[in-house]
Amino acid sequence: MNTSDYLAAADAACCASGTRLTALRRRVLELVLGYPGVVKAYQVLADLQAERGVVAPPTVYRALDYLAQQGMLHRVDALNGYIVCHHFECTHRALILACERCGKVTELSGDDAFAALSASASAAGFVPREQTLVLTGCCKECA
Amino acid sequence: MNTSDYLAAADAACCASGTRLTALRRRVLELVLGYPGVVKAYQVLADLQAERGVVAPPTVYRALDYLAQQGMLHRVDALNGYIVCHHFECTHRALILACERCGKVTELSGDDAFAALSASASAAGFVPREQTLVLTGCCKECA
DNA sequence: CGAAGCAATGTTATAGTATAACAATCTCGC
DNA sequence: GCGAGATTGTTATACTATAACATTGCTTCG
Known part of the structure; x- marks a missing residue:
């Protein structure tokens, strides 16, 4: 777009x-x-x-x-x-991948990952608010 | 302890x-x-x-x-x-649950959840650094 | 011992991030 | 037009973090 x-x-x-x-x-x-x-x-x-x-x-x-x-x-x-966010139409959880070397940022759908986290959190009686998850690390190009 | x-x-x-x-x-x-x-x-x-x-x-x-x-x-x-961190002896991923109302913070092992995220990230060729995950939301007591 | 070398801390200054509180202006429906 | 609520302007300040350099102190090796 x-x-x-x-x-x-x-x-x-x-x-x-x-x-x-x-x-x-x-x-x-x-x-x-x-x-x-x-x-x-x-x-x-x-x-x-x-x-x-x-x-x-x-x-x-x-x-x-x-x-x-x-x-x-x-x-x-x-x-x-x-x-x-390049798909703001749909409500969704974002999973942000931020490269520490080149600064590039990629966004994935985080729905699956968020489900996994929610499962852990629920076990503790915790209700997470909708939110963005961030992973810092090293991207494909910089590897 | x-x-x-x-x-x-x-x-x-x-x-x-x-x-x-x-x-x-x-x-x-x-x-x-x-x-x-x-x-x-x-x-x-x-x-x-x-x-x-x-x-x-x-x-x-x-x-x-x-x-x-x-x-x-x-x-x-x-x-x-x-x-x-109450278990610093073992290297591990932390999953932090932070209540937005009362400010209470709980720490879970985030190894499983981290595995799920890593899977998504790997698909994009991204290598996450070891890190802490945070979920903000509402804890059991404040629900 | 004593000095070299390195880790830790002190010190000063400043950069970077964010919000409170209140005033002024704009927009929209009536 | 006018009033209510949303938006923006304005001023001031709080909060978060680090750069850069000086000083102190530990340790190890001759």
């Missing part, structure tokens, strides 16, 4: 959830899409500042939080960053 | 790895042991400052990093904190 199709789909998804993909949010999403892997909030902030002059951190964090909530982005705690 | 047994075992493990559980590291470990769940670096820093006057962040981070390396602590990225 190319960027403009993606944005159109994102727009539709936002409307469907009764929210709006505003100009700001859309621009933030575009910026994130422009990066190959994981994107930091302050990178986006710098980009916005370059375009618009003064922009404060909350502006960016709010947009990123919104996009993550809508499923277009995943927040990756282990990396203090965000990645684009 | 009580605290003093734990510390003795930790000491032995450190020696076995050719390193030393120095007074500072030992004290940091004790402080972490004194907390019920996840512990933040700056909590430990505050404790140390209360005891010794001026203490700077690197002092604490170095001790925590060391203890994590030795297996006595797990760093939990999603929570920006550390938890005590």
Whole structure:
């Protein structure tokens, strides 16, 4: 899916959830899409500042939080960053593979793995919230 | 295992790895042991400052990093904190269950779950580094 | 012993990440 | 138009983490 199709789909998804993909949010999403892997909030902030002059951190964090909530982005705690989710239409668990050498990030469906974890957790009476799983390691190219 | 047994075992493990559980590291470990769940670096820093006057962040981070390396602590990225590992003798994968309401943290063996994830990752040619998995959610008591 | 070498800690400064709190503006339905 | 709620702006600050260099202390080997 190319960027403009993606944005159109994102727009539709936002409307469907009764929210709006505003100009700001859309621009933030575009910026994130422009990066190959994981994107930091302050990178986006710098980009916005370059375009618009003064922009404060909350502006960016709010947009990123919104996009993550809508499923277009995943927040990756282990990396203090965000990645684009390329199949936000379906609710799903993401399994993120982050290469420690080249920084490349791959997303798999984590549904199966999540099921395995949930089984362990359930045994302890624990109900996991839907979330992103992250594995750091070494990718195919860097091996 | 009580605290003093734990510390003795930790000491032995450190020696076995050719390193030393120095007074500072030992004290940091004790402080972490004194907390019920996840512990933040700056909590430990505050404790140390209360005891010794001026203490700077690197002092604490170095001790925590060391203890994590030795297996006595797990760093939990999603929570920006550390938890005590109660079976550091055996190399193992930890599966952390962190309750979002009460803050309680439980550690399970994550070997099985890790195997499931590794299988998915391997299909993509990805080699995961040994690491801690974290699930956030809601624990038995808070359900 | 004494000095070399290395590990550990101290110290200073700063980078990087994130949110609280309140004000201003915009959008949409009525 | 107007009011309610959502969105964005603005200011300030809290929290998390590390770089870089100085100092101390242990140990080992001649």
